[in-house]
Amino acid sequence: MTNINDIARLAGVSVSTVSRVLNNYKYVANDKREAVLKAIEEMNYTPNKNAIDLIRGETRAIGVILPYNNNPAFDQILNGILNKALEKDFLITVLPSNYRKEKEVEYLHKLKSKLYDGIIITSRANDWETIIPFSKYGSIVACEYTQHKEIGCSYLDRYSSYLDAFQLLKNKGHDVVAFTSARLESNSTKQLIDAYIEIFGELQPEYHLSECHCLEDGYEAAKKFMHLHKKPTAIYANGDEVAGGMYLYAKSQQLKIPTDLAIIGQANQPIGIGMGISTVDHQLTKVGEQACSLVIKKSRDKVKIPYQIIERDSV
Amino acid sequence: MTNINDIARLAGVSVSTVSRVLNNYKYVANDKREAVLKAIEEMNYTPNKNAIDLIRGETRAIGVILPYNNNPAFDQILNGILNKALEKDFLITVLPSNYRKEKEVEYLHKLKSKLYDGIIITSRANDWETIIPFSKYGSIVACEYTQHKEIGCSYLDRYSSYLDAFQLLKNKGHDVVAFTSARLESNSTKQLIDAYIEIFGELQPEYHLSECHCLEDGYEAAKKFMHLHKKPTAIYANGDEVAGGMYLYAKSQQLKIPTDLAIIGQANQPIGIGMGISTVDHQLTKVGEQACSLVIKKSRDKVKIPYQIIERDSV
DNA sequence: ATGAAAGCGCTAACAA
DNA sequence: TTGTTAGCGCTTTCAT
Numbered sequence: 001m002t003n004i005n006d007i008a009r010l011a012g013v014s015v016s017t018v019s020r021v022l023n024n025y026k027y028v029a030n031d032k033r034e035a036v037l038k039a040i041e042e043m044n045y046t047p048n049k050n051a052i053d054l055i056r057g058e059t060r061a062i063g064v065i066l067p068y069n070n071n072p073a074f075d076q077i078l079n080g081i082l083n084k085a086l087e088k089d090f091l092i093t094v095l096p097s098n099y100r101k102e103k104e105v106e107y108l109h110k111l112k113s114k115l116y117d118g119i120i121i122t123s124r125a126n127d128w129e130t131i132i133p134f135s136k137y138g139s140i141v142a143c144e145y146t147q148h149k150e151i152g153c154s155y156l157d158r159y160s161s162y163l164d165a166f167q168l169l170k171n172k173g174h175d176v177v178a179f180t181s182a183r184l185e186s187n188s189t190k191q192l193i194d195a196y197i198e199i200f201g202e203l204q205p206e207y208h209l210s211e212c213h214c215l216e217d218g219y220e221a222a223k224k225f226m227h228l229h230k231k232p233t234a235i236y237a238n239g240d241e242v243a244g245g246m247y248l249y250a251k252s253q254q255l256k257i258p259t260d261l262a263i264i265g266q267a268n269q270p271i272g273i274g275m276g277i278s279t280v281d282h283q284l285t286k287v288g289e290q291a292c293s294l295v296i297k298k299s300r301d302k303v304k305i306p307y308q309i310i311e312r313d314s315v
Numbered sequence: 316m317t318n319i320n321d322i323a324r325l326a327g328v329s330v331s332t333v334s335r336v337l338n339n340y341k342y343v344a345n346d347k348r349e350a351v352l353k354a355i356e357e358m359n360y361t362p363n364k365n366a367i368d369l370i371r372g373e374t375r376a377i378g379v380i381l382p383y384n385n386n387p388a389f390d391q392i393l394n395g396i397l398n399k400a401l402e403k404d405f406l407i408t409v410l411p412s413n414y415r416k417e418k419e420v421e422y423l424h425k426l427k428s429k430l431y432d433g434i435i436i437t438s439r440a441n442d443w444e445t446i447i448p449f450s451k452y453g454s455i456v457a458c459e460y461t462q463h464k465e466i467g468c469s470y471l472d473r474y475s476s477y478l479d480a481f482q483l484l485k486n487k488g489h490d491v492v493a494f495t496s497a498r499l500e501s502n503s504t505k506q507l508i509d510a511y512i513e514i515f516g517e518l519q520p521e522y523h524l525s526e527c528h529c530l531e532d533g534y535e536a537a538k539k540f541m542h543l544h545k546k547p548t549a550i551y552a553n554g555d556e557v558a559g560g561m562y563l564y565a566k567s568q569q570l571k572i573p574t575d576l577a578i579i580g581q582a583n584q585p586i587g588i589g590m591g592i593s594t595v596d597h598q599l600t601k602v603g604e605q606a607c608s609l610v611i612k613k614s615r616d617k618v619k620i621p622y623q624i625i626e627r628d629s630v
Numbered sequence: 631a632t633g634a635a636a637g638c639g640c641t642a643a644c645a646a
Numbered sequence: 647t648t649g650t651t652a653g654c655g656c657t658t659t660c661a662t
Contacts, residue, residue, distance in 0.1 A: 001639090003638085003639050004640060005639080013648080013649085014648065014649040014650075015650095016642080017647090019640070019642085020647095022640095027647050027648085029647065046424055046427040046428045047639080047640075048369065049429060050368040051369050051638070054365040054640075054654055054655065055639085055640055055642085055654045055655095056654090057654080059365070061408070069394055069397045070390070070391075075385070078384070078409075079384055093376070093409075094407050094408075095406075096401050110364065112361040113361045113362060113363060114316075114363050115364045115365070214585065215588055215589055244586075244589040247589070248589060270529065270530050271585050271586040273530055274556075274559040274562070274589070274590060275590070316655090318654085319657095329632065329633040330656080331633060331635095332631085332632060332633075334658085335657095337657095342631050342632085344631060347632085362656075363654085363656070365656095366638090366654070366655035366657090367655085367656060367657080369638055369655085369656075370637085370638050370657050371638090631662100632661100632662085633660100633662085634659105634660090634662105635661105636659085637656100637657090638656085638657085640654085641654085642651100642652090642653095643650105644652100645650080646650095
């Protein structure tokens, strides 16, 4: 491969001059600049990015730790990140974790190994204690709130949104309310449960099903709920696809929505628009954009993104 | 930052020995290996990846050129790519192009600049003549068929699938059939039109609408089609979300599906499952997986991924 | 089995 | 304004 020395030789200048041209440095005589440009053209030269990154100690690349890559919520966050990165001329590498602790740590080591200038953690399995030491090597931004000052946060106030959603259902006269969640051990599930108890006083365990991710899961969840002794009159789903599955089950049983069963989802997905399901839009695209801005600015600010409830015909 | 020299000094060995330990070379005395490991531990050392990539001339990273990152079809391909990359321990960088030629070329230059070992082109704006010269610098795999021997291909036989879909509609007695597409100038739109003409003899321009991407576009498209003098009895949509929009419009007009209007979509998306829309599943996840395998193997094979038609209640 | 030293391709401090 | 040169941090001959 042709390198900077070849160009210098061909153009009859020193490598520093070539470097200066490459980085549009001001003090280069026009004739030399022309000569360098001509040599670059002639030899079809492209600088080696690894050498540049090595010496500069930065890469304009960001790693994004993502538990699942086929999940609408994380896709939305990623979408926001990519938009902002494109705008700011940063590169995004997707780091799928599956919530495996070793994988996450492996990715954090890539920050330390100077592959990325920063890392966005969309969701995590590790404790902050494990993660924080790596913030020495680059900026780390999370898509959740934490008080740790080493970590930037672009987050949504899940707890408030859960309170709001449950309150909405209660206001509409629903006393027997069920809900679904994704991972049982996740922080947001905890908040969801807390919010439920806050609004409805107590939680009968059978009104909560976790590990719901897709339409089929929603269908099955609704089936289980509707076979309970005391049927719920409303369900809060942890996603619009899950809600869509519930909707389908209800329809298959000739249940009227929202009179026989009210359903509200999350994330404002196409399927929810299509089926007319109310939803809590957490504006995850914005969460992603903001997270990306924070890493780029190496900021450790805590930025809350507002959510909004979109009412359609299912509640 | 602590480097390999620091470790060598602390361990009382040469840098080559440290390097050998780092790369688990066989011929290192046990006591020295221990000493090195201890020094690494003590100094909390992580090798600089840029230096390694520079000297090795390879990065185990792949760039994926993607026109849109919030598009279900490309998301599916990306999903397949990420699965395979995770399995083979490669890193994936997402390169959003928006079908802008300069962007695509910019990304191809990153291959030349040794940032990636290979590039996957999920879709492109540039001619092959522009792209092919870059295959000198790393393997380039496309998610479409091309006869150019420099390019590996993981593709689906769109034309056959379009023929099949139109034939299915014709067999069900539909003579007046409309269809939508995404970008008018794309190759697949050309094939779609050709397939239509092959099956139905000719195409009245008003039965084809392009630039349909989302549910709303589908809704509007259906509205336009159903206001034609001679209404179509079936529509082939270029995606399940678009098909979902058509479904909604039909419902809003009290049209019965499939008797008044048959709809068939593409890609087997959740919304299609939810609404019971027939679809042509191009198995894009598999296309992505295969594309990733090809780059990793530096293969230039042409691999065709089979499609399948999933009949539900909308035709 | 180990170390010295050359070199990957580039930037930047320094001198001129 | 330009060139010389010393690195950036690592791998890999080539001796020994």
